[in-house]
Amino acid sequence: SYDLNQPPSVSVTPGEPASITCRENIIGRKTVHWYQHRPGHAPVLVISYDSDRPSGIPERFSGSNSGNTATLTISRVEAGDEADYYCQVWDLDSDHWVFGGGTKLTVL
Amino acid sequence: EVRLVESGGGLVQPGGSLRLSCEASGFSFGAHWMTWVRQTPRKGLEWVANINQYGSEKYYVDSVKGRFTISRDDAKNLVFLQMNSLSAEDSGLYFCARVEFCSSGNCYSEAFDYWGLGTQVTVSS
Numbered sequence: 001s002y003d004l005n006q007p008p009s010v011s012v013t014p015g016e017p018a019s020i021t022c023r024e025n026i027i028g029r030k031t032v033h034w035y036q037h038r039p040g041h042a043p044v045l046v047i048s049y050d051s052d053r054p055s056g057i058p059e060r061f062s063g064s065n066s067g068n069t070a071t072l073t074i075s076r077v078e079a080g081d082e083a084d085y086y087c088q089v090w091d092l093d094s095d096h097w098v099f100g101g102g103t104k105l106t107v108l
Numbered sequence: 109e110v111r112l113v114e115s116g117g118g119l120v121q122p123g124g125s126l127r128l129s130c131e132a133s134g135f136s137f138g139a140h141w142m143t144w145v146r147q148t149p150r151k152g153l154e155w156v157a158n159i160n161q162y163g164s165e166k167y168y169v170d171s172v173k174g175r176f177t178i179s180r181d182d183a184k185n186l187v188f189l190q191m192n193s194l195s196a197e198d199s200g201l202y203f204c205a206r207v208e209f210c211s212s213g214n215c216y217s218e219a220f221d222y223w224g225l226g227t228q229v230t231v232s233s
Contacts, residue, residue, distance in 0.1 A: 035153070043153070043220075088219075090216045095216075096167070096170075097158065
């Protein structure tokens, strides 16, 4: 099976940048999407197709994908960014849509 | 405004069944693939099932194959998840989501661009 590995948690102070990684063999050859999920809210697509920002998502959010690592970066973290973040790909070999284990972003 | 509202969750005994519904509004429902995703404490978000815009292609995560069935009613803008032989491992918050439109019709790499708030499923005796 195709497993996407994310760090369980990332902590950052307000105004500082935060990076969340999603690692798997040759993930750079796949299309990666990123979702933000705050408890009690619907998940929100924050980055699609590796680095595209959907309408309404702040410019502070960006994404990249190369080699074995995809990365979600929040340039200047705000308190409202505190949430769980998930990467997601479609695995051609299994015809399965796969999520990473999720990273809890804590704003100190 | 795109809106997705899930319903049908609840408490069910192991081995029991539930049918989840998702009512969609604010977009051309018949043009989109739809998906069910669940959130569990153990796995976080887990993709469960997808259905194409015609209802002719259905995909399932291995752990639910043969037990769950995804379907849709385009006349009523509804997507369903019939869940049978439920076990404790199926407990979680079940989300319905829209798959981004793709002109080719083969929407494998597209993102899940709108989500509902979810409906809770608890399997316990």
